[in-house]
Amino acid sequence: MMSTLSIDIGGTKIRAGLVDGGAVTEMQSIETAPGPGEDEIMPAIIRLAQSYDGVTDVAVASAGVIVDGVVTSATDLIPNWAGTNIAAELGTALDVPVTALGDVHAHGVGEATYGVAKGYPSSLTVAVGTGIGGAFVVDGKPMIGEHGVAGHVGHISHGAAANIECSCGRFGHIEAIASGSGMAAAYERATGEHRSGPEMDQEAIDRKSPALKVLHDGGFALGEVIGSLTNALDPGIIVVTGSVSRAVDPWWQALRCGFAAAIMDPVNKTPLVKGELGDEAPLIGAAAYAKVKNA
């Protein structure tokens, strides 16, 4: 059988699988090599890819900013990843066509083509995890922008984040208070103690006030940002995904309240839903994007 092999390169894990439409088979996962970065990661990815038979093309979803198959910038989670020409290096090693795009862009395309946004001509996907990313997808194609940066929802200014440093080095961006790490930091500022996401969720379920307030403030502020983006972009549906989207009701309630507070009347019926593809979304989206791009 001839198949598209999708590879999702993240800061902690590299996943691969054969993708046929919305189905992923023969999924494998390896740890992203810590330390030496590209020197060790690329050979590991090539070995992983070579373990599959009958691959006709490779579709990559990668952490970082991707322009024309090249990683133009990446976080410290994958050292030395910036500068890697994914498409050229994998294409040469495997002798098949390779397409690559950012992992959040791929996630958005996955939800738009085979996930909860299927059937909507346009969608805004917001991924809330350690950071906050996003993808505005129209007719199966993500808006990538002139520098591959389009969709960086986490780096929008919000008053509640004033004077708090963001992962990008600027101050006042929503990611600094509403991402998983941002809410953990807010909890620590309020109490002097560290909590994981699940621990904060449990405390919120138990109606303990520091966790409830942190989840409420982060959720409400992010809801306002998503409402503002909806006013500007008018997507058919908004998909919220990522590890924080699995958070408890108080976070979702606050998110919906913030959204309702910011949304303009003509777009206030826009569905705001949880993503449904999970970890497979970037694999499915990368393959779908390769099809659209190569068509």
Ligand SMILES: [Zn+2]
């Ligand atoms: Zn930022």
